Amino acid sequence: MSDFDPFGLDQEPGAPFAGRGGSAASSPPNYFQGLNDRQREAAEALDGPVLVLAGAGTGKTRVLTTRMAHLLASRRLSPYNILTVTFTNKAAREMRDRVAALIGGDAEGWWMGTFHSLAARILRRHAELVGLTGNFTILDTDDQLRLVKQILEAERIDAKKWPPRQILSQFERWKDRAVLPHKLSPKDGGKIAEGRSVALYAQYQERLTSLNACDFGDLLLHNVTIFQKHPDILAEYHQRFCYILVDEYQDTNVVQYLWLRLLAQARRNLCVVGDEDQSIYGWRGAEIGNILRFEQDFPGARVIRLEENYRSTGHILGAASGLIARNQSRLGKTLWTAAGNGELVRVRALLDGIEEAQWIGEEIETLQRRGESLGAMAILVRAGSQTREFEERFLTLGLPYRVVGGLRFYERQEIRDALAYLRVIVQPADDLAFERIINVPKRGFGPAVMQTLYQTARALRIPLHEAALRLIETDELKPKPRQTLRGLMADFARWRADAWQGEGGHTDLVRRVLDESGYSRMWLEDKSPEAPGRLENLKELVSAIAEFESLQGFLEHVSLVMDGVEAAAGAMVTLMTLHSAKGLEFDIVFLPGWEDGLFPSLRAMDENGAAALEEERRLAYVGITRARRQAYITCVARRRIYGNWVDAIPSRFLSELPADHLSYDHIPPKAWGGGGRYGGQSETVAGSGRNGWGRGVAVGAKVVDVSRRSCSFVEGNRVFHQKFGGGSVVAVDGDKLDVMFDQAGRRMVMASFVRLENSLLN
DNA sequence: GAGTCGCCGTTTTTT
DNA sequence: ACGGCGACTC
Numbered sequence A: 001m002s003d004f005d006p007f008g009l010d011q012e013p014g015a016p017f018a019g020r021g022g023s024a025a026s027s028p029p030n031y032f033q034g035l036n037d038r039q040r041e042a043a044e045a046l047d048g049p050v051l052v053l054a055g056a057g058t059g060k061t062r063v064l065t066t067r068m069a070h071l072l073a074s075r076r077l078s079p080y081n082i083l084t085v086t087f088t089n090k091a092a093r094e095m096r097d098r099v100a101a102l103i104g105g106d107a108e109g110w111w112m113g114t115f116h117s118l119a120a121r122i123l124r125r126h127a128e129l130v131g132l133t134g135n136f137t138i139l140d141t142d143d144q145l146r147l148v149k150q151i152l153e154a155e156r157i158d159a160k161k162w163p164p165r166q167i168l169s170q171f172e173r174w175k176d177r178a179v180l181p182h183k184l185s186p187k188d189g190g191k192i193a194e195g196r197s198v199a200l201y202a203q204y205q206e207r208l209t210s211l212n213a214c215d216f217g218d219l220l221l222h223n224v225t226i227f228q229k230h231p232d233i234l235a236e237y238h239q240r241f242c243y244i245l246v247d248e249y250q251d252t253n254v255v256q257y258l259w260l261r262l263l264a265q266a267r268r269n270l271c272v273v274g275d276e277d278q279s280i281y282g283w284r285g286a287e288i289g290n291i292l293r294f295e296q297d298f299p300g301a302r303v304i305r306l307e308e309n310y311r312s313t314g315h316i317l318g319a320a321s322g323l324i325a326r327n328q329s330r331l332g333k334t335l336w337t338a339a340g341n342g343e344l345v346r347v348r349a350l351l352d353g354i355e356e357a358q359w360i361g362e363e364i365e366t367l368q369r370r371g372e373s374l375g376a377m378a379i380l381v382r383a384g385s386q387t388r389e390f391e392e393r394f395l396t397l398g399l400p401y402r403v404v405g406g407l408r409f410y411e412r413q414e415i416r417d418a419l420a421y422l423r424v425i426v427q428p429a430d431d432l433a434f435e436r437i438i439n440v441p442k443r444g445f446g447p448a449v450m451q452t453l454y455q456t457a458r459a460l461r462i463p464l465h466e467a468a469l470r471l472i473e474t475d476e477l478k479p480k481p482r483q484t485l486r487g488l489m490a491d492f493a494r495w496r497a498d499a500w501q502g503e504g505g506h507t508d509l510v511r512r513v514l515d516e517s518g519y520s521r522m523w524l525e526d527k528s529p530e531a532p533g534r535l536e537n538l539k540e541l542v543s544a545i546a547e548f549e550s551l552q553g554f555l556e557h558v559s560l561v562m563d564g565v566e567a568a569a570g571a572m573v574t575l576m577t578l579h580s581a582k583g584l585e586f587d588i589v590f591l592p593g594w595e596d597g598l599f600p601s602l603r604a605m606d607e608n609g610a611a612a613l614e615e616e617r618r619l620a621y622v623g624i625t626r627a628r629r630q631a632y633i634t635c636v637a638r639r640r641i642y643g644n645w646v647d648a649i650p651s652r653f654l655s656e657l658p659a660d661h662l663s664y665d666h667i668p669p670k671a672w673g674g675g676g677r678y679g680g681q682s683e684t685v686a687g688s689g690r691n692g693w694g695r696g697v698a699v700g701a702k703v704v705d706v707s708r709r710s711c712s713f714v715e716g717n718r719v720f721h722q723k724f725g726g727g728s729v730v731a732v733d734g735d736k737l738d739v740m741f742d743q744a745g746r747r748m749v750m751a752s753f754v755r756l757e758n759s760l761l762n
Numbered sequence B: 001g002a003g004t005c006g007c008c009g010t011t012t013t014t015t
Numbered sequence C: 001a002c003g004g005c006g007a008c009t010c
Helices: A037-044 A060-074 A089-103 A115-130 A141-154 A164-176 A197-210 A216-229 A231-240 A254-264 A288-292 A314-324 A353-369 A384-397 A413-426 A431-437 A447-460 A464-471 A479-501 A505-516 A519-524 A531-545 A551-560 A602-624 A652-656 A681-686 A697-711
Strands: A050-054 A082-086 A111-114 A243-246 A270-274 A302-306 A345-352 A377-381 A401-403 A573-577 A586-591 A627-641 A644-647 A662-666 A718-721 A725-733 A736-741 A745-750 A754-756
Touching: A037 A060, A037 A302, A050 A060, A060 A082, A060 A089, A060 A243, A060 A270, A082 A089, A082 A115, A089 A111, A111 A115, A115 A216, A115 A231, A115 A254, A115 A551, A141 A164, A141 A197, A141 A431, A164 A197, A164 A216, A164 A254, A216 A231, A216 A254, A231 A254, A243 A254, A254 A270, A314 A345, A314 A602, A314 A627, A314 A652, A345 A353, A353 A377, A353 A384, A353 A586, A353 A627, A377 A384, A384 A401, A384 A573, A413 A431, A413 A479, A413 A505, A413 A519, A413 A531, A413 A551, A431 A464, A447 A464, A464 A479, A479 A505, A505 A519, A505 A531, A505 A551, A519 A531, A531 A551, A586 A602, A602 A627, A602 A652
Parallel strands: A050 A270, A050 A302, A082 A111, A082 A243, A243 A270, A345 A627, A345 A662, A377 A573, A377 A586, A401 A573, A586 A627
Antiparallel strands: A627 A644, A718 A725, A718 A754, A725 A736, A736 A745
């Protein structure tokens, strides 16, 4: 800890802070050093509404953090007078770190976080005003779905015809737009759920309240309700938040907009930073209109454009700019760079997805031989399913890669189960948690027991947990389940007592809960290949808890910060979706799958027409602008979709790219848009992997070699698999291996997907 | 209460 | 093609 304490108690609150080695008032403070004119203007325009239109790679985080330092230094403010809002925890963390570095102190005491974490913090203080208590539970998607299913069941609506997922997302879209059930008329629900979705929505909200729970949408929505109904409370926050900063404003939805507007309305010191050209979350409620309308919403707003790009070379920016210029819904910016033109964006057409993966694999190996690091390369896809072909190819090549995305730590079954135990300890009335684990591990509670439990709870209007406590005192249950239930309830009582007394620390408590409940044993005795990994995850969970002061604190953290530990990025190619690539950058970027239907996605356009096409175009823009030095775009003539070969035509975005920034490696004119006759080409793919319109025949031969080589394993070999790690070969069956992996358990894998482990540990 | 069969759906994802 | 889930059977 440094003894420098810029906003601590031993310093005058109003003492001007001038940054590291700050100088006299006459010369500009240090923290402005290195900013360009526009950036500095944005960092200095402290008062009144400000819209910073920050193009990709123009240094917006730098502006935001400098602005914060400047606010502290030039105004008589404490850090808690500044509200800084981000979308992701990652962004919040980065901001925190960078501000701390800039001011040379700790970023403690700031109101800096995600919309949801800030809203939760506020809601805990005023929960009673919306019928909750301060210790309300924040539900995860699993809980939400279970709730919807229960309501459907009670209403005798066929869950097969009306998938709970779809109904829930209907609710969420309403919440995104701040539409509560009483604002809707029954027909607003359309045909969904036999036309009864509005009534279901009302029930869903009632259930949440009776469970003393919130879903993510509610956090913001309840805030807005409170602010609107209680001007005195809102006034307190006006008093507190002198300045408000918002990152990624183009991604805000209606509720978030209302929330900001309410908080900002008294002082009007609202600075939003965003890029309308990177608005790609319309499908989950984001309103690009918020950023487009900012000047009308906040008259007199100053608009500052950051257009100097520090990331990419000229051709990359030229290609991206030419493409995005086709959008109507934009305020307009022109990115430029002082760097040179660099390499042209390379466009390449291939026969199919297999070839596409082969070609990109070869290109990556070529780049690697030229000294490029794999860690500097990324493949950005439209849909997660596209990664498979690359994975298969890279596994045979032995090319290290990582896939970003997929299930995160806190979404795994075993983690959610464990958390449910903790939730019941902290909050016995948490029915959703209670029912999740009451019979996990199996305790022999069948439908009869569960029904009695539900009936009792419903009849007496009490939580399941309490119903269980009463039932064990009566003889409504058969002796055996009653005895088991009594034991479980006694366990919970004991754990809860320990939790409050802090006996042995909460880490120890969690370990005990998992052991004494039989949950650890359940996985220990499980023969499935995933079981060992799940036990590992549970261990990781226990150690994660150690970093928190209390169980409650930890639970709050997991419900709001769903990200686990990010996998270390070594020298590996990164595979991820375009959506998750937003905000990142790579030296070399591959953009495969530019075919109409896949990208732009036919599905998106069906649902949302022209607006969706623009959003897809923004996605393409995001993709290209991730590249620092080199971008590759590929498309294929046919692709396997749901098991069928489907003919494809090049994405319309390809023809929208300005030609003078591209080099067309090769486009086979007559293969496109044809009636699906590819002559002998499909045979070529299976065989040599080459055809009339490919190049690099010599490299193609390697494909065969690699796969031929693959049967040279024998029982007992130590092998390494990209996904499952190290393991020992148990049996060989043709080109399939039966491997006992150290971490992932016993699995059958293709021999071509593993290599001999060069291990000293054998 | 566990295991098997068949059917459905299959873009993007944070909190 | 494939996985997940619900229903059905033993």
